[in-house]
Amino acid sequence: MDYTLLNGINSPADLRRLPRTELKKLADEVRAYVLESVSKTGGHLGSNLGTVELTVALHYVFNTPDDRLVWDVGHQTYPHKVLTGRRDRMGSLRQLGGISGFPRRDESEYDTFGTGHSSTSISAAHGMAMAFKLKGEDRKAVAIIGDGSMTAGMAFEALNNAGVAHGGLMGDLLVILNDNDMSISPPVGALNKYLARLMSGSVYAAAREGAKSVLKNTPLYEFARKFEEHTKGMVVPGTIFEEFGFNYVGPIDGHDLDSLIPTLENLRGKKGPQFLHIVTKKGAGYKLAEADPVKYHAASGKFDPAVGFVKPATPPKTTFTQVFGDWLCDMAEADSRLVGITPAMREGSGMVEFHKRFPQRYHDVGIAEQHSVTFAAGLACEGVKPVVAIYSTFLQRAYDQMVHDVAIQNLPVLFALDRAGLVGADGATHAGNYDIAYTRCIPNMAVLTPADEDECRQALYTGFMHNGPVTVRYPRGAGAGVVPVKAMTAQPWGKGEVRRKGQRIAVLAFGTLLYPALEAAERLDATVANMRFVKPLDAELVAELARTHDALVTVEDGCLMGGAGSAVTEALNAAGISVPVLQLGLPDEFVEHGDPAKLMSLCGLDAAGIEASIVKRFGAKPTVVRAATR
Numbered sequence: 001m002d003y004t005l006l007n008g009i010n011s012p013a014d015l016r017r018l019p020r021t022e023l024k025k026l027a028d029e030v031r032a033y034v035l036e037s038v039s040k041t042g043g044h045l046g047s048n049l050g051t052v053e054l055t056v057a058l059h060y061v062f063n064t065p066d067d068r069l070v071w072d073v074g075h076q077t078y079p080h081k082v083l084t085g086r087r088d089r090m091g092s093l094r095q096l097g098g099i100s101g102f103p104r105r106d107e108s109e110y111d112t113f114g115t116g117h118s119s120t121s122i123s124a125a126h127g128m129a130m131a132f133k134l135k136g137e138d139r140k141a142v143a144i145i146g147d148g149s150m151t152a153g154m155a156f157e158a159l160n161n162a163g164v165a166h167g168g169l170m171g172d173l174l175v176i177l178n179d180n181d182m183s184i185s186p187p188v189g190a191l192n193k194y195l196a197r198l199m200s201g202s203v204y205a206a207a208r209e210g211a212k213s214v215l216k217n218t219p220l221y222e223f224a225r226k227f228e229e230h231t232k233g234m235v236v237p238g239t240i241f242e243e244f245g246f247n248y249v250g251p252i253d254g255h256d257l258d259s260l261i262p263t264l265e266n267l268r269g270k271k272g273p274q275f276l277h278i279v280t281k282k283g284a285g286y287k288l289a290e291a292d293p294v295k296y297h298a299a300s301g302k303f304d305p306a307v308g309f310v311k312p313a314t315p316p317k318t319t320f321t322q323v324f325g326d327w328l329c330d331m332a333e334a335d336s337r338l339v340g341i342t343p344a345m346r347e348g349s350g351m352v353e354f355h356k357r358f359p360q361r362y363h364d365v366g367i368a369e370q371h372s373v374t375f376a377a378g379l380a381c382e383g384v385k386p387v388v389a390i391y392s393t394f395l396q397r398a399y400d401q402m403v404h405d406v407a408i409q410n411l412p413v414l415f416a417l418d419r420a421g422l423v424g425a426d427g428a429t430h431a432g433n434y435d436i437a438y439t440r441c442i443p444n445m446a447v448l449t450p451a452d453e454d455e456c457r458q459a460l461y462t463g464f465m466h467n468g469p470v471t472v473r474y475p476r477g478a479g480a481g482v483v484p485v486k487a488m489t490a491q492p493w494g495k496g497e498v499r500r501k502g503q504r505i506a507v508l509a510f511g512t513l514l515y516p517a518l519e520a521a522e523r524l525d526a527t528v529a530n531m532r533f534v535k536p537l538d539a540e541l542v543a544e545l546a547r548t549h550d551a552l553v554t555v556e557d558g559c560l561m562g563g564a565g566s567a568v569t570e571a572l573n574a575a576g577i578s579v580p581v582l583q584l585g586l587p588d589e590f591v592e593h594g595d596p597a598k599l600m601s602l603c604g605l606d607a608a609g610i611e612a613s614i615v616k617r618f619g620a621k622p623t624v625v626r627a628a629t630r
């Protein structure tokens with residue numbers, strides 16, 4: 001496809017200079033460009049193809065960037081990036097030094113709010129709208145939120161707040177619900193059914209909108225509008241959004257510029273909270289993605305658009321996610337008390353097979369991490385053994401529930417934390433860097449850090465059999481390739497093991513960094529311990545290693561602040577042992593998106609980095625003076 005129009009668009013101002021009649025062709029070019037670009041870089045696909053017309057219409061009608069667009073999750077903003085001066089940078093998408101896969105304030109003035117975690121857009125846009133009101137500025141704030149993201153409580157907290165005046169002031173906020181009847185998995189919950197009912201009432205909306213766009217700019221238009229206002233409450237029951245104080249319009253076709261543009265122009269002129277419900281198709285315009293929106297949610301790498309996603313010639317290595325999914329099914333088979341819970345990440349957490357085999361013990365609660373944890377607590381109160389499968393980064397949203405509802409009551413909930421540590425392409429918003437620090441400080445909580453696939457399976461079993469809250473964390477992708485042993489055996493609780501005997505230096509490895517640590521130790525002739533548990537920590541092993549070595553080194557793929565290394569120094573202090581300790585982990589900064597191996601190397605957590613840090617601190621032949629007290 002030629003990009004005749006698109007090549008001339010370097011900002012929305014260029015777009016707004018186009019004749020209205022050219023916008024459809026521009027949208028076609030944007031869609032083709034996004035598909036071609038993602039086929040070369042990988043990244044999110046279905047949601048981006050679904051927002052092409054909406055994005056064109058928004059930048060055409062609203063005076064961006066002065067009018068603010070806040071994209072919920074932000075995984076659907078590639079058309080937005082293409083139209084706001086980043087067309088030629090799409091080739092660097094999600095790569096080190098390249099543009100982010102999500103909106104970033106430091107990337108563009110058109111990225112008005114950083115997103116990545118869902119359901120924040122209404123709150124942020126409401127804040128902006130109220131700021132404009134307080135400053136007396138006639139600017140609009142628009143939140144674009146998907147039907148999946150609407151299932152999070154935070155979205156309703158925002159609606160509840162934004163729909164009423166504050167000190168007599170009402171923000172000029174427009175919320176656009178982009179309803180494609182899809183989350184990543186098929187949508188769940190009562191809200192989805194409610195939206196379907198609204199869509200089924202679309203005859204009313206289509207007639208209403210059709211009439212208004214025909215009457216626009218005629219004397220009859222005002223009459224029709226007043227008539228509609230007067231009759232709306234009588235013709236259809238008020239929607240839940242109107243009950244929150246919003247003027248609800250829709251559902252309208254989110255791919256039809258002739259519906260979108262007049263409706264947005266109409267809504268832009270209105271004061272107070274407005275709510276536009278649009279209906280789109282995830283993957284729109286690309287048949288393969290339209291047919292399978294779950295599969296085409298994101299591309300893990302390059303693909304040929306003509307063929308679609310194909311299985312790689314060489315079977316990929318087993319991932320930790322698959323190890324979890326297999327264990328979950330085996331454990332469910334062995335123990336009828338097990339219930340598996342996911343907050344809207346069935347595929348990502350490896351629970352498709354479990355869902356098929358144990359439908360009554362499978363719960364996708366929607367994007368509702370807080371609810372998923374307290375729901376698990378309720379189950380646990382009644383003798384059920386819940387497993388909450390959740391990305392490390394998304395569990396951050398349910399911290400109080402973990403403390404208040406699970407740990408204080410010492411309930412047996414197993415948190416299977418996938419995507420622990422750096423995740424790579426999704427960058428800082430999705431990094432699972434903090435879970436060791438934020439879980440180990442909670443009383444009653446146990447924290448397990450398996451080193452490989454077999455350890456992961458055994459750690460999950462060990463955690464499941466424990467009668468209290470347990471976190472088992474494992475990274476995105478594949479491990480060292482240690483095939484899991486089918487038999488599930490409980491690991492000695494709170495015990496680590498020495499994997500290599502060396503001298504002078506002892507490296508205490510937590511999680512998958514055991515393997516780069518072993519590689520570094522070969523060259524340094526250092527001892528290596530596989531610690532397995534951050535909590536309870538094997539304090540005896542720590543003391544023994546301190547007594548028999550000149551220095552200790554801790555390595556973890558988690559934040560240094562308050563992480564496993566801190567646990568080791570705390571244990572040494574408690575035992576009155578003084579020995580030099582070098583703590584290696586993720587730095588006190590947000591690590592950008594990029595190739596995971598490159599990022600780990602940049603953080604000094606590959607074998608070469610670990611070796612270099614040890615040599616730098618203790619010299620190749622450490623000449624550490626042994627402290628007087630041991």
Ligand SMILES: Cc1ncc(C[n+]2csc(CCOP(=O)(O)OP(=O)(O)O)c2C)c(N)n1
Pocket residue numbers: 047050073075076116117118145146147148149150180182183184282343344345367369394397
């Ligand atoms: C707090 C949080 N939980 C989970 C996710 C993972 N996630 C990313 S997109 C998505 C589905 C969003 O569905 P929807 O809002 O309908 O957008 P669509 O993909 O349909 O365009 C989920 C669950 C997230 N980004 N944030």
Ligand SMILES: CC(=O)[C@@H](O)[C@H](O)COP(=O)(O)O
Pocket residue numbers: 073075116184298348419423426476
């Ligand atoms: C946008 C979003 O939050 C999810 O799509 C996330 O990107 C999935 O991450 P994984 O690719 O690690 O499953």
Ligand SMILES: [Mg+2]
Pocket residue numbers: 146147148149178179180181182183
């Ligand atoms: Mg959706």
